[in-house]
Amino acid sequence: MPRETFHRELDQLVEEVLELGREVESCMGAMLDALEAHDAEVARSQLGVDTRYKEWGAEIDEECIILQARQAPVARDLRLLYTVQGVTNHLVRAGTLCEHICRGIAETSDAERDPDLEASVLEMARGARELFRQGLDIFETRDIDRARDLEAADDKVDLLYSEAMNLAVNPGKEGIGSPEWRVRAALTVHYLERIADHGVDIGGRTVFLVTGERMESVMRQYRDRHLDEYDD
Amino acid sequence: MFNVFEGRPETRERGEVRAATEQTGALGMRVENLSAFYGSFKAVADISMDIQANKVTALIGPSGCGKSTFIRCLNRMHEVIPGAYAEGCVKLGDQDLYGKNTDPVNIRRRVGMVFQKPNPFSKSIYENVAWGARINGYKGDMGELVERSLRQAALWEEVKDRLKTSGLGLSGGQQQRLCIARTLAVEPEVILMDEPASALDPVSTQKIEDTMHELKKRYTVVIVTHNMQQAARISDYTGFFYIENMGDPGRLWEFDETSKMFASPDRKETEDYVTGRFG
Numbered sequence: 300m301p302r303e304t305f306h307r308e309l310d311q312l313v314e315e316v317l318e319l320g321r322e323v324e325s326c327m328g329a330m331l332d333a334l335e336a337h338d339a340e341v342a343r344s345q346l347g348v349d350t351r352y353k354e355w356g357a358e359i360d361e362e363c364i365i366l367q368a369r370q371a372p373v374a375r376d377l378r379l380l381y382t383v384q385g386v387t388n389h390l391v392r393a394g395t396l397c398e399h400i401c402r403g404i405a406e407t408s409d410a411e412r413d414p415d416l417e418a419s420v421l422e423m424a425r426g427a428r429e430l431f432r433q434g435l436d437i438f439e440t441r442d443i444d445r446a447r448d449l450e451a452a453d454d455k456v457d458l459l460y461s462e463a464m465n466l467a468v469n470p471g472k473e474g475i476g477s478p479e480w481r482v483r484a485a486l487t488v489h490y491l492e493r494i495a496d497h498g499v500d501i502g503g504r505t506v507f508l509v510t511g512e513r514m515e516s517v518m519r520q521y522r523d524r525h526l527d528e529y530d531d
Numbered sequence: 532m533f534n535v536f537e538g539r540p541e542t543r544e545r546g547e548v549r550a551a552t553e554q555t556g557a558l559g560m561r562v563e564n565l566s567a568f569y570g571s572f573k574a575v576a577d578i579s580m581d582i583q584a585n586k587v588t589a590l591i592g593p594s595g596c597g598k599s600t601f602i603r604c605l606n607r608m609h610e611v612i613p614g615a616y617a618e619g620c621v622k623l624g625d626q627d628l629y630g631k632n633t634d635p636v637n638i639r640r641r642v643g644m645v646f647q648k649p650n651p652f653s654k655s656i657y658e659n660v661a662w663g664a665r666i667n668g669y670k671g672d673m674g675e676l677v678e679r680s681l682r683q684a685a686l687w688e689e690v691k692d693r694l695k696t697s698g699l700g701l702s703g704g705q706q707q708r709l710c711i712a713r714t715l716a717v718e719p720e721v722i723l724m725d726e727p728a729s730a731l732d733p734v735s736t737q738k739i740e741d742t743m744h745e746l747k748k749r750y751t752v753v754i755v756t757h758n759m760q761q762a763a764r765i766s767d768y769t770g771f772f773y774i775e776n777m778g779d780p781g782r783l784w785e786f787d788e789t790s791k792m793f794a795s796p797d798r799k800e801t802e803d804y805v806t807g808r809f810g
Contacts, residue, residue, distance in 0.1 A: 302806070302807035302808070305807070306807075306808070371760050372806070373793040373794070373806060374793060374794060374795060374796060374802045374805050375795075375802055375806055376806045377793075378794070510795070511794060511795025512795075
């Protein structure tokens with residue numbers, strides 16, 4: 300009764316999701332390069348990826364639906380299809396945010412910038428990209444022990460977010476950076492925070508895929524375990 | 532593996548079983564350390580499980596792992612095979628099925644069985660249903676009993692105008708529902724079904740499954756099935772039987788709520804089996 304064809308189809312589906320993830324990650328790399336070098340050309344090269352990611356995501360979704368209809372998956376196969384759909388959604392959304400940031404870079408490349416805020420945005424961009432990369436890697440390797448660390452790393456990005464937003468609203472020097480650039484920078488900060496969250500969520504969904512438990516429940520058990528140790 | 536009576540309190544307390552029993556007359560069963568033998572060969576070993584009243588319990592597992600042998604121990608049908616016997620304890624409510632003074636014939640009335648292949652008698656539809664009740668000395672209105680049993684088996688509307696015709700003239704699915712009606716006519720508390728739909732077409736299978744949803748309101752149902760999706764569709768609890776090494780007896784490897792067994796079972800072998808990675 301082994302369902303070899305079905306399981307081969309599932310493997311192919313996962314490979315497709317990973318491929319989409321790698322493309323989004325590569326877009327993120329270009330976005331970071333453009334941010335660092337104020338390179339409008341590199342930023343413009345990424346415009347339009349959003350449409351492609353959405354179409355790709357829709358194809359993966361459709362494959363998931365067809366596999367569910369044809370194969371009636373259960374247990375880990377069912378969790379895999381559920382996870383694939385969730386992860387794909389995170390990848391597409393992260394890709395969309397990358398394109399938004401690239402559009403902002405392209406449209407404000409000549410604008411006057413606030414060096415303090417720019418440094419903060421850059422640091423956040425590196426952190427968000429790293430979280431996203433790790434989330435995808437956890438999904439690929441199913442190394443769920445690292446998913447917990449991802450939540451902690453996200454706290455650091457959240458801290459950078461607060462700092463950057465504070466700088467966006469309260470510039471160090473009066474009149475530094477054009478208003479248009481400041482608005483774009485604030486939006487970029489918001490998008491980067493979302494990208495980091497997508498990375499963390501991909502890790503969380505992998506926890507569900509492997510254990511059948513929600514990330515929140517796993518984190519609760521982890522915290523309770525520490526409390527128990529403290530009580531002893 | 533959990534113990535139904537002593538497991539998670541929100542769904543598995545004794546009180547719930549008793550309440551259901553008082554309401555419908557159905558009883559749950561408790562199996563403790565049951566082993567079944569064919570001569571010197573131990574076919575199943577150390578099965579302990581509680582079968583909830585008014586629920587459908589499905590038993591799944593690869594061929595030859597002892598599911599049918601186990602289910603036949605639940606109404607003492609196993610021992611009718613020469614050399615076959617069982618050890619351990621099976622209780623229906625408070626009655627020990629294997630107690631010294633227990634009459635196996637009475638147990639088989641209280642714990643009815645439907646088999647893989649429909650096996651109606653070469654008699655009329657009416658007589659097929661009435662026969663068991665008559666030999667049990669039923670004194671009530673036989674016509675009313677036959678109609679009630681056929682209605683519960685979801686067959687009445689299809690046969691009410693031809694009750695005097697032969698049961699063998701019915702389709703396979705109708706014959707199986709006739710056998711269910713025959714089982715119900717002797718007013719059992721538990722119904723055992725050994726792959727009741729495996730020889731039927733999809734429409735007949737669906738009718739049998741719909742019937743089971745209705746039956747569990749009045750009876751406790753245990754079903755052996757090789758159809759994983761059928762187990763997922765119709766049962767409240769699922770037991771997975773498994774043989775670890777060739778020549779070993781079958782064991783109850785995992786037993787839990789069906790939703791858990793088909794979403795995220797605890798044991799790898801269960802997950803491998805329900806996802807079709809072996810078997």
